[in-house]
Amino acid sequence: RRKTRPPGPLALPLIGHLHLLGPKLHHTFHQFSQRYGPLIQLYLGSVPCVVASTPELAREFLKTHELDFSSRKHSTAIDIVTYDSSFAFAPYGPYWKFIKKLCTYELLGARNLSHFQPIRALEVNSFLRILYEKTEQKQSVNVTEELVKLTSNVISNMMLGIRCSGTEGEAEVARTVIREVTQIFGEFDVSEIVWFCKNLDLQGIRKRSEDIRRRYDALLEKIISDRERLRLRGGGGGGGGEVKDFLDMLLDVMESEKSEVEFTREHLKALILDFFTAGTDTTAITTEWAIAELISNPNVLKKAQEEMDKVIGSQRLLQESDAPNLPYLNAIIKETFRLHPPIPMLTRKSISDVVVNGYTIPAKTLLFVNLWSMGRNPNYWENPMEFRPERFLEKGTGSIDVKGQHFELLPFGTGRRGCPGMLLGMQELFSIIGAMVQCFDWKLPDGVKSVDMTERPGLTAPRANDLVCQLVPRIDPVVVSGP
Numbered sequence: 381r382r383k384t385r386p387p388g389p390l391a392l393p394l395i396g397h398l399h400l401l402g403p404k405l406h407h408t409f410h411q412f413s414q415r416y417g418p419l420i421q422l423y424l425g426s427v428p429c430v431v432a433s434t435p436e437l438a439r440e441f442l443k444t445h446e447l448d449f450s451s452r453k454h455s456t457a458i459d460i461v462t463y464d465s466s467f468a469f470a471p472y473g474p475y476w477k478f479i480k481k482l483c484t485y486e487l488l489g490a491r492n493l494s495h496f497q498p499i500r501a502l503e504v505n506s507f508l509r510i511l512y513e514k515t516e517q518k519q520s521v522n523v524t525e526e527l528v529k530l531t532s533n534v535i536s537n538m539m540l541g542i543r544c545s546g547t548e549g550e551a552e553v554a555r556t557v558i559r560e561v562t563q564i565f566g567e568f569d570v571s572e573i574v575w576f577c578k579n580l581d582l583q584g585i586r587k588r589s590e591d592i593r594r595r596y597d598a599l600l601e602k603i604i605s606d607r608e609r610l611r612l613r614g615g616g617g618g619g620g621g622e623v624k625d626f627l628d629m630l631l632d633v634m635e636s637e638k639s640e641v642e643f644t645r646e647h648l649k650a651l652i653l654d655f656f657t658a659g660t661d662t663t664a665i666t667t668e669w670a671i672a673e674l675i676s677n678p679n680v681l682k683k684a685q686e687e688m689d690k691v692i693g694s695q696r697l698l699q700e701s702d703a704p705n706l707p708y709l710n711a712i713i714k715e716t717f718r719l720h721p722p723i724p725m726l727t728r729k730s731i732s733d734v735v736v737n738g739y740t741i742p743a744k745t746l747l748f749v750n751l752w753s754m755g756r757n758p759n760y761w762e763n764p765m766e767f768r769p770e771r772f773l774e775k776g777t778g779s780i781d782v783k784g785q786h787f788e789l790l791p792f793g794t795g796r797r798g799c800p801g802m803l804l805g806m807q808e809l810f811s812i813i814g815a816m817v818q819c820f821d822w823k824l825p826d827g828v829k830s831v832d833m834t835e836r837p838g839l840t841a842p843r844a845n846d847l848v849c850q851l852v853p854r855i856d857p858v859v860v861s862g863p
């Protein structure tokens with residue numbers, strides 16, 4: 381008989397499979413795929429979904445049918461908070477193409493990122509100094525808190541020329557708003573998926589989104605107006621002399637009469653929000669998981685430190701340019717992505733009917749590619765639950781690639797809609813994790829026996845509880861005194 385739809389559990393009328401879903405969607409989908417196979421179909425209320433959980437299927441959906449799955453799901457929260465002008469949620473069309481080009485060749489391109497290298501180095505230095513101070517005072521360090529501050533400082537400094545002052549600074553307010561944004565984007569809005577609830581705001585999502593947008597808008601309007609006044613007086617931003625920050629570059633685009641597409645003030649605010657939401661948590665979460673794994677696997681930490689001592693020594697701090705000479709550190713980052721992808725599922729939406737593996741997948745179906753499940757599949761990874769970076773140094777194992785060559789490891793997605801911040805993300809991960817490994821030995825506080833590896837539900841997959849550690853310096857803090 382002709383197969384029409386992929387297999388899946390039995391759906392109930394109106395709510396579909398909502399009653400079967402746990403708080404961590406990627407865990408539930410992983411269990412379903414073990415029972416029903418690597419390609420399953422589900423209904424979230426009345427919304428049809430497919431879940432793919434193997435590299436072959438990822439290739440099929442994201443490469444063979446790339447353009448069919450080049451759209452993203454919208455929600456009331458996304459539309460309200462992002463002024464309905466987001467790049468990350470824009471349909472694949474002229475506006476998306478214009479911003480993609482701007483990201484690739486200017487904002488997040490290699491040349492621009494190298495201009496900002498001193499800013500990133502300064503931020504890593506001040507982060508390390510905080511860790512040293514706490515260690516001298518014999519205090520435990522809340523690594524989670526410090527990492528979130530560090531990664532949002534990097535982004536807010538590169539984009540807006542502002543950083544956390546530690547009190548109620550603009551960057552601090554931005555950080556609080558961004559946290560609320562990522563949380564609300566990750567919530568299931570019943571009003572959207574159960575058709576007869578369509579006009580109700582059952583969970584107060586609309587109201588909360590409007591409140592977030594009001595606060596974000598007030599903050600950004602102030603920053604933009606301050607900058608516009610400065611520009612009128614002939615100045616600019618960037619915190620680094622001649623280097624323009626993102627805000628200046630985007631204001632140039634907004635004011636340009638030659639721009640290929642309309643780029644409004646709302647587009648500008650939405651793009652900054654996109655970068656904040658996509659570029660801070662992801663890096664902080666990955667670093668935190670890497671450190672948690674290193675504490676749980678002291679032999680891996682020791683090997684990474686040996687590599688560091690041999691290649692860099694103890695008289696200077698590791699720099700981003702050392703990356704090609706530290707293969708084991710790079711393998712640790714990949715192994716962390718395999719077991720703990722910060723975005724556990726790639727989410728796309730189809731714009732036309734397609735046939736995959738003989739099944740008909742109709743237009744407007746939501747696609748989830750379960751990266752979290754793929755990294756745990758014993759058919760592709762030997763002893764998948766073991767944290768063993770060596771697997772990436774052995775011949776024939778996967779590498780990270782957004783250009784659609786390898787599909788085993790896709791922490792940044794793939795193809796046209798793959799992450800435009802991959803280069804920046806990798807540079808940050810390398811220098812932050814590297815410096816943490818080089819400068820300190822990592823231990824749990826007295827009395828704590830093992831690292832809690834529980835995940836928190838949401839759009840991203842962070843650790844459920846803050847990582848609190850005791851640190852023992854390995855190199856003289858003078859080395860970290862800053863550029």
Ligand code: HEM
Nearest residue numbers: 468655658659662663723791792793794797798799801805
């Ligand atoms: C460890 C760091 C990061 C990880 C793991 C990560 C991961 C991802 C993933 C999985 C996607 C979806 C890709 C797809 O659907 O195929 C994505 C999209 C995106 N990321 Fe990242 N990201 C990181 C850092 C960044 C940074 C630093 C920025 C910018 C400052 C950024 C900006 C974006 C944007 C704008 C999109 C939407 C692209 C589009 O829809 O066309 N990301 N990222």
